[in-house]
Every structure is written in structure tokens, then in C-alpha cells.
Amino acid sequence: MKKIYYFIISGILLAISFPPFPLFFTSFFAFIFLLLGVESYKEGEIKRIFWKLYLTFFIFNLSTLWWISSFQEQTDPFLMASGFAVDLFHPFILMIPMYFYLKIRSYFSRNISILLFPVIYTAFEYFHSVGELSYPWISIGNSQINNTYFVQIADLFGVWGITFIIAMVNSLILLSYYKYQETKQYDFVKITSILFLVIAPNIYGIIRVNNFEHEELKRNNESIKIVVLQPNINPWEKWSSGPIAQIDYLLRLQDSLSKHDDFDLAILPETSILRISDEFNKELNLSFLQNWVNKSNTSLLSGFIHTYEYKEGESRQLSARYDKYNDLWEESFNSAIMINPKDSLYKVYHKGKLTPFAERIPNLEYFNFLTEFISWGVGISAWGLGQEKFNLEYNKDGKNTKIASIICIESIYPDFCREFTERGAEVLAIITNDAWYDGTPGPLQHYNIARMRAIENRRYIARSANSGISGFISPIGESLKEATIMSKEAISFDVPKLNEKSVYVSIGDVFAKILFVLSIFLYLFVVIQKLKKGK
Helix, strand or coil: CCHHHHHHHHHHHHHCCCCCCCCHHHHHHHHHHHHHHHHCCCHHHHHHHHHHHHHHHHHHHHHHHHHHHCCCCCCCHHHHHHHHHHHHHHHHHHCHHHHHHHHHHCCCCHHHHHHHHHHHHHHHHHHCCCCCCCCHHHCHHHHHCCCCCHHHHHHHHCHHHHHHHHHHHHHHHHHHHHHHHHHCCCCHHHHHHHHHHHHHHHHHHHHHHHHCCHHHHHHHCCEEEEEEEECCCCHHHHHHCCHHHHHHHHHHHHHHHHCCCCCCEEECCCCCECCCCHHHHCCCCCHHHHHHHHHHCCEEEEEEEEEEECCCCCCCCCCCEEECCCCEEEEEEEEEEEEECCEEEEEEEECCCCCECCCECCCHHHCHHHCCCCCCCCCCCCCCCCCCCCCEEEEECCEEEEEEEEEHHHHHCHHHHHHHHHCCCCEEEEEECCHHHCCCCHHHHHHHHHHHHHHHHCCCEEEEECCCCCEEECCCCCEEEECCCCCCEEEEEEEECCCCCCHHHHHCCHHHHHHHHHHHHHHHHHHHHHHHHHC
């Protein structure tokens, strides 16, 4: 087999393990071909591998994330350009673990290096989830969400544990292959290890799925009836509409909700309430919404644009804007607000993970001069970054429920979502607007990532998305009820409130952090040894 074919096959197998393809099992073989390709080159030829590695990750990245450019009739040029930038430059980031692997391979034997590959790759995925430039959307573990029983181990180690096992199975299969080629004998230790890594998680998963049987959870836990709205509003037209159109839109949503049977909480998508006035968005005078909430005796959790006015002398973010007419500094936040009956003391949660470039320039303090050059046409490329993480409280008839208000891309960060549960969240709510990507695999991938968060946290998720996918997800990652994508719809469900903390919620990313530290140690060890030899 020609060497380049190894790299092409690896990229294809990684790509088709993700939605919309139903072939999650291909990830258990994808890295075999990548490592075979690397090992087909001698040490002196290592520089010739660079563009072939790029080809692997370009195929993987393009096949799974091409939709970021949107490709809709009204797509903003900046959104289109950002998608192409991801297509071209994100593969370089995905190549980082291979740099570490090649460095370690230059010192350790082939077999030891292949065994260390899962450590390096999992460490990289964790690293790729940290910081403002992070983007762990296509973490390999996410490919397994439809591998129902196997994926339940996420409540122990998070999605990183799944990535590690997949990579280790790849490594052990490859080592077994080398053993047989060299000795014509089967390596029963490695074969047994492979079987254990595949079977043991499934046995664990069967047990855990039985522990979270939905009807049993309903009987043993208090439930709240939640309605999630899917208004299916054209996002380009929504952002260009004025205050009157915004108020009309909210009144129509209220009318839609009033047609439903008695319920406790209504959830509206991300940025459902845009800019109406200073009185509304800055001073939180939400009287017409509060009146409806009081009259219907239901609570409302909604996406909201909150404008914060900085006090004189108060420290402010670089993304703050100066209002020269009123001589003040203010900042707009992509937010979530909870409105409870007969309670005008509103808590507003500011989104703490912003989409790189589309919502905020990563590490803005170093690149503030770029703000004016890459401002998105719909005006949402310079949000303030939320600094405080807390749950919103649903309150009805003296009964409180802590609800995590996870906004859009925040749902792709395991540890970020985990902290809401650690702080007492009994239900997770995800509000998003994926309408920019209608007709592409993006909304489905995003929904499936939410299913992984349900498993890690062992919580029910109520998800409201502007055009879909809106629905309810069980603590085992099962989609219990979904609205039809790209339709105007409202669906309801009785959601049990849960309090048990999974192992992952309790310990967080300890497993991944250990692998990260080990990878750095291995790299430094090799560098030091080579320096010693050079003396």
C-alpha cells in the first residue's frame, strides 16, 4: 500500500465516525492507519510526513466542520470567511499530538511509543478544551454518543475517558498486528486487553442504564413540567428588526405558550430577547413579560441581551464600548434570564464561553486593535465575557429548583458544564440558536454533544434551539422527545429533578489532567536526554 493511502484512510475513518454518518465504530480503527503511515517512514525521512499528517486532519476536519461557513443565501461574508479559516488552519492544531508523538518516537522504541499514543492524544484533546481559543467540538469521544452502553463511562472520566479507550484499542490492535507479522504468533495478552477495553465499558453501561430508567426516576423524584420553544425565526432578519418587531415577537411567543396545558417553566432560545431599550435591557424593567408570568403562574427562562453600565472607576473589559452622548461605558452580554411569578429581583447569567471570533476575539487583551476590522455584520462579534458562573433558580409556590442556563457553545465544554452540576443544578437547560447552520450536520452534532453532557452530569437536559434541534434528553443520553428540525414548534415534558453527583462531577478532569502532565513530562524528558547526548 502506498504510504499516502494510510493517511487518507485514517482521515476518512475519523470523519465517518461522526454524524451525519452512523459509523461510530470506525474510530476504533482510524488511528491504526495513521500510525502505520508514520511508521512507514524512517527517522531521517520524518520531515516528509508533515503534509501527509495535514492531509489526514484536513480530511477529518473538513468532513465534520465544513458547515461552519453556513452556505445560506444570507450568510455574512465574515461567517463564510471564518468557516474557511477553520477548514484550512484548524488541521494544524489537530496535528499537535502527532508532533509530540514523533518527538517521543525519536527516543523510545516503536512499541512503547505506540502504547504512549493514547496518553498523548487524550492529553491534547483536554488541552484543546482550555482557553478562549479552544474548540473541542470533534473530540473523538463525541463520536460514540450512539454507542449507547459503551458511552456510559463518561460519568467516570468524562468524554476524555472515551477518547483514551478508543485510542488505546487502536494502539493495541496495531501492536498485535506487528507481533503477528514478525513472529506469526498471536499476542493473547494484547488481544485479551482489547476485549476487556471493549466489553468492560459495555457491562458498566448496561448497569448504569438500568440505574437511570426514566419511569423509575419519575416515580422517585419530584418533576417540573417544562415547555421548550422552537420559534424558527430567520436569524438574519431577527437581528435586523427593530424594538417594535421585538416586542411583537415576544407577545406572539406568549400567545403560543398560552395554548399549552398547565406547565411550570417555559424556555426560550438564545438571544430571544434582543435590544429593545435602555429601560428594558439595562434597567431590567420587564413589566410586560412579568405581567404575563404572574398571570399564567409560570416561570420563563430566556436568552437575553443584557446591557451593563459600568460605574465610575469600576474595572471594565476591553470589549466595553464608550457612549459619548451619555458619557458612560457600557457592555453587552449574551445572557440568560429567569423571570419567576411575583418576583422582580432578576438574576442574569452572562455567557462565559464565547465562540472564537464570531462572538469575541480570543485573548482580546492582546488583539484589541482587531475589534473594528472583524466585526460581524449582525453586530455580535464583541460580546462581553461573563465572569461569574451560577445557576438560575426556578421558583413556584415556594419550591425552588436550581437550573443551569448553558448558552450555545458552552455545551461543548465538559468541565464548564460540570461546574453547574457541582454547584447544585438539578436540571440542565441549553439555549442556543443554530439557525445560522440550517440544512447542515451542525445542529445534529451540537445536539449529540448535549447528550454527552447529560451522561457526564447524570442530569436531564431541556434544550431550546431557535430552529432545532429542541428536545429533552435523559441522564443516559437518550433523546426522549424532539421537535421537528426547522419547524415552529413547542414541546413539553415532565422533567425529574436529580441531585446525585456522578464521579465525573465530583472529580472533574483529574484523569485528563494526569495524562496532560504525563505528556509534558515525557516531552521534556526526551528533550533533556537529547541535549545530554548533544554535549
